[in-house]
Amino acid sequence: MATLAIRDLHVSVDDVEILKGVDLTVASGQTHAIMGPNGSGKSTLAYSIAGHPKYTVTRGEVLLDGEDVLSMSVDERARAGLFLAMQYPVEVAGVSVSNFLRTAATAVRGEAPKLRTWMKEVKAAMADLEMDPAFAERNVNEGFSGGEKKRHEILQLALLKPKIAILDETDSGLDVDALRVVSQGVNAVRASTDVGTLLITHYTRILRYVTPDFVHVFAGGRIVEEGGPELAERLESEGYARYAALAGSGPAA
């Protein structure tokens, strides 16, 4: 049982405050959806938890099972059990997917996985995501389509088995088929591990595949409303217009 506790989190970028006091607790086995309009600070929350150097935490704390996440380096956070599936995964020229995955798994697990079982594991995870085995020989994110990048992120989720996963707009840029496959991939990880999931999205469509336990509406750098799956349905029909006033003092879209 793991718990990620975010308390009164304030984050700035270039001295502009983006997050203005976020409180959120995600426990193992739970799925939380964070929904909000563009520019509301959703991605800032994701990157701040992962430790991206561009974001400065000015107040508050992030604890993983009581451990101070904010004092950890980026790699330490990952080894502690946090995972961020990025909206814009980065190209790493000359580094193959297979080398990358194995290096990451070795780092996160604390020892190199046995080659034979590892190969099987990767193969199975790729098959779940309907990925061609030849994919493993390509360079990380180089020349990947939008759908391939997202599948590759979820492949890492499946192999690294984090305690808490943050999926940042994993649904963006996906067509219906890719969305289904990626969602199945996420659900397979949820079913086979005790992962706590923080699903960040603008649209409700991924929530038809990945059912959240809790929905949080994000506007102006903080959570402005919370509820169950029914809140997502209301957002589906009403949109974010009613939160515009709350976002007034927030960052520009």
Added chain:
Amino acid sequence: MAGQTHSHTDQTVTRRVYSRDPDAFGVPTGREEEWRFTPLDRLGGLTRPIQPDGKIVVDVQAPAEVSVRTVGTDDPAIGGVHTPSNQVSALALAGIHEAMVVSVPAEVAASGPTFLTMRGEGGSQYGHLLVEVGAGAAAVVVVDHVGTATLASNVEYRIGAGAALTVVSIQDWEPTAVHVESQTALVGRDARFKHVLVTLGGALVRISPTVRFAGPGGDADLLGLYFTDTGQHQEHRVFIDHNAPRCRSRVTYKGALQGEDAHAVWIGDVLIRPEGVDTDTYELNRNLLLTEGARADSVPNLEITTGEVLGAGHASATGRFDDLQLFYLMSRGIPETEARQMVVRAFFAEVIDKIGVPELVERLTTAVDDELAKVGR
């Protein structure tokens, strides 16, 4: 080939003067195209005649069928391939008293690499090396520069028809060394020449490899790897002279730079002469800036004077080490040092994988890792 006693100038934008006479060039001022990137005040006086007072100890490991000997400068083979195209090279050729010659007889495939380790023990010196590979022969020669010296030198490669020569020239000098070297290869008909230049050490290293063809069908593959640290000036000036039909050349130089005032220069001149029909050439230079304060100059220059080429192209790019790449790898649990290593190893893999001398692969991979470990220390 250019005359040896009087100078002449190519009628091209890559204008070069060839002469054994230092006075044909004059003392460089730094305004010349040839010298404009080089900090002349850091050349250790090599732009003027020196009284050699240094010592370079050469350790030779060669298979029995490869002869390594020292000859006097009266040996007619000396200067037969290389005619200086700058003043330091001319001074060096005029100033030597002896030369080292590595010979592989015709039709002999050397059973293993020949290693020449040149250990500088301080002081100034001129040097000369000739590598002759007879027709149909095959050899690998590794020239390793270690220790420290202020050295101006010339290297000649004469590659017989149908022969194959791989040369690996490693500049692994201590941080005080100054090394200015011109190299010329004459690639025989249907011969193959692979030239690998590795520059890691030295205060100032400036190597100018030139390739010419003695007949049609020659193949030249030039690979370069450099790692330029704080305060180092590393300059590589490649010239491929496509003066014969149906020859192929590939130039692939990759450099990583780190630290204040690390400066790398790459010049890639390719000239396809009217007789160089059906030439196939491509040159590439990539620089990876690992830190602020480092500078890479990269100047490809392709001149085509025949309408019939198979292919001719070049590419040059200098990029910064990408913090986003680092973040991405680290966000998967990979420690920073290892993440940097992955990116830089991948960057150099294209060159290291092509060297084809197993004895060197591990050493160079380790050398790159060691260089990298200096970053931010």
